[in-house]
Amino acid sequence: MRNPNTPSTQAHNAAGLDRLDPVLQHRSRLGACVLLSTVDVLSFSRLKALLGETDGNLGAQLRKLEEAGYVTVNKEFEKRKPVSWYSLSPTGRAVLKEHLGGLEALIKAAGM
Amino acid sequence: MSQAQQASDDLHYVRQAVDRRDRPRNMPTPIAWTVAIYVLVGYSLLDIRPDWAGIFLAVGGMAMGIVFPLIGRRTARQEGEFDRAEAMRINLHWLSILLAIVGVIALGVARHVDGQTIGQYIALTIGLIYFLGGVHFDRNLLWLGPLLMAGAIAITYVPHYGWTALGALVALGLVVPTWFRTRSAATV
Numbered sequence: 001m002r003n004p005n006t007p008s009t010q011a012h013n014a015a016g017l018d019r020l021d022p023v024l025q026h027r028s029r030l031g032a033c034v035l036l037s038t039v040d041v042l043s044f045s046r047l048k049a050l051l052g053e054t055d056g057n058l059g060a061q062l063r064k065l066e067e068a069g070y071v072t073v074n075k076e077f078e079k080r081k082p083v084s085w086y087s088l089s090p091t092g093r094a095v096l097k098e099h100l101g102g103l104e105a106l107i108k109a110a111g112m
Numbered sequence: 113m114s115q116a117q118q119a120s121d122d123l124h125y126v127r128q129a130v131d132r133r134d135r136p137r138n139m140p141t142p143i144a145w146t147v148a149i150y151v152l153v154g155y156s157l158l159d160i161r162p163d164w165a166g167i168f169l170a171v172g173g174m175a176m177g178i179v180f181p182l183i184g185r186r187t188a189r190q191e192g193e194f195d196r197a198e199a200m201r202i203n204l205h206w207l208s209i210l211l212a213i214v215g216v217i218a219l220g221v222a223r224h225v226d227g228q229t230i231g232q233y234i235a236l237t238i239g240l241i242y243f244l245g246g247v248h249f250d251r252n253l254l255w256l257g258p259l260l261m262a263g264a265i266a267i268t269y270v271p272h273y274g275w276t277a278l279g280a281l282v283a284l285g286l287v288v289p290t291w292f293r294t295r296s297a298a299t300v
Binding site: 017027030031034038040041042043044045047050051052078106107109110 | 114116119121129130133196197
């Protein structure tokens with residue numbers, strides 16, 4: 001394992017940290033964005049099932065992503081039930097790519 | 113916990129969610145049942161009324177080609193996700209059946225091959241397409257495809273009702289797994 005205190009590792013760590021997006025540092029929000037990057041749209045219930053989150057927590061995290069402009073939501077009715085469809089915005093996609101690059105750099109620097 | 117360790121844990125969590133999404137999908141139940149009835153009736157007609165079989169299989173096949181993408185789209189939305197690129201990939205895969213049938217018939221007619229042999233070649237090709245469907249989408253087709261291929265060859269040695277027996281086997285192979293499927297509530 002690489003020594004975390006060497007100047008070179010610290011520089012790599014810093015480089016990785018600079019690329020991390022504060023909104024995506026919550027794992028539910030990161031997970032939602034990664035899942036949304038693989039398809040056009042996912043419903044709230046599908047996201048909940050895939051991420052294993054509660055309604056309340058997921059709703060709060062998705063609202064934060066929506067406020068940041070990373071996801072868009074489209075509310076529809078299917079068989080008289082409200083359905084929220086989420087998709088990743090172009091901004092969200094760009095930020096996610098940068099964030100994942102930062103995570104990769106951080107983990108590499110730590111020698112994990 | 114260090115930031116690198118936290119990042120690693122978060123990525124593990126995300127990986128688990130992605131793995132859950134990547135599980136192979138089953139053929140939607142309405143599609144499995146419709147194909148089962150189509151194969152059972154169509155293949156039986158090849159033994160009983162061969163003059164009707166061609167029309168039934170052609171018209172039924174085209175109707176399924178139009179209706180199934182709509183059913184697939186509806187099923188995907190019921191499951192709570194839709195992706196145009198994936199839908200296109202699945203539709204193109206099944207479109208290859210039409211291309212294969214047209215190709216085999218054209219070659220068979222050009223070579224003056226009899227109808228029975230052309231039918232066997234078509235069944236053989238569709239079996240291969242089923243198998244590839246099993247590789248990419250529905251694991252049930254992994255064994256159903258080779259079964260159809262083996263049946264297409266075995267018909268040569270079955271004097272009576274070979275097509276009917278093959279149709280019944282394939283129909284069962286399509287329908288039985290849907291009985292065992294735990295019908296998960298629509299996630300929408």
